[in-house]
Amino acid sequence: MSGSTIPDPLHLLLIEDDEVDIEAVRRxxxxxxxxxxVLHIANDGEEALDMLRGKKGxxxxxxxxxxxxxxxxxxxNGLEFLKEVRxxxxxxxxxxxxxxxxxxxxxxxxAQTLNAAGYFMKENLTEFVDLLRFYCxxxxxxxxxxxxxxxxxxxxxx
Numbered sequence: 638m639s640g641s642t643i644p645d646p647l648h649l650l651l652i653e654d655d656e657v658d659i660e661a662v663r664r665x666x667x668x669x670x671x672x673x674x675v676l677h678i679a680n681d682g683e684e685a686l687d688m689l690r691g692k693k694g695x696x697x698x699x700x701x702x703x704x705x706x707x708x709x710x711x712x713x714n715g716l717e718f719l720k721e722v723r724x725x726x727x728x729x730x731x732x733x734x735x736x737x738x739x740x741x742x743x744x745x746x747x748a749q750t751l752n753a754a755g756y757f758m759k760e761n762l763t764e765f766v767d768l769l770r771f772y773c774x775x776x777x778x779x780x781x782x783x784x785x786x787x788x789x790x791x792x793x794x795x
Contacts, residue, residue, distance in 0.1 A: 647674040647773055648702045652685045652718060653736075654710045658759060662705065662736075665766040671773070677702075681710040682718025689728050701731055701778060703769070706753075708737040708744055716744065719751045736765060 649666075653659050659678055666672050677698060679685035685704070691697030704722075708715040715735065722728045735748045735756040745756050757765040 647778075648677065648699050649674055650677045650679060650685060650688065650698060650702050650704045650731075651736075652679045652682060652704065652710070652715060653707045654680045655707070658707070661759075661762055662766075665762050668763075669766045669770045671766065671770050674773075682713030682715060682721070685718055686713075686721060689722070689731070703773070704731055704733045705736045706733055708735065708739045708748075716747055716751070719748065719753065723751050734765075734769070736762070 651659060651662055653662070663672075663676065666674070666676065677688060679688055687693040688695045689698055689702065706715040706719060713721075715737065719733055719735075722731060722733070733751070733753045735744075735753050736759060737744070737756075738759050740758065748756050755768075757768075
């Protein structure tokens with residue numbers, strides 16, 4: 638891909654509490670040729686935040702990270718997690734895709750307001766992973782870094 642800067646490897650964070658769904662994602666990534674990437678697993682939003690922030694014994698995940706987020710989870714659900722991520726200047730740049738069984742219109746609208754890059758049903762997992770592979774191959778990722786993105790001066794953001 639001309640000019641594409643794919644982090645090597647790309648770090649994927651799957652936030653999912655169901656072991657069957659976790660294995661299904663692993664298989665889909667393997668079948669699509671995306672198994673060279675690093676897949677991190679968090680079982681709920683609180684654990685995912687600890688992994689991203691490097692707390693409670695976790696080493697902070699390299700940034701940027703592509704997050705695949707289920708909605709219905711214990712302790713902190715996917716929408717609560719995404720709201721927390723978007724409110725944290727050190728994490729807000731991460732790419733979020735909702736991957737869920739929830740077809741609720743309110744969930745879709747709320748995920749969109751939280752700047753989710755997409756909202757996908759688990760029943761379409763194979764097609765989603767194909768789309769994710771295409772996205773990762775053509776997207777211009779910034780250079781991989783452990784630090785958050787720079788904060789632009791007010792004049793530059795106007």
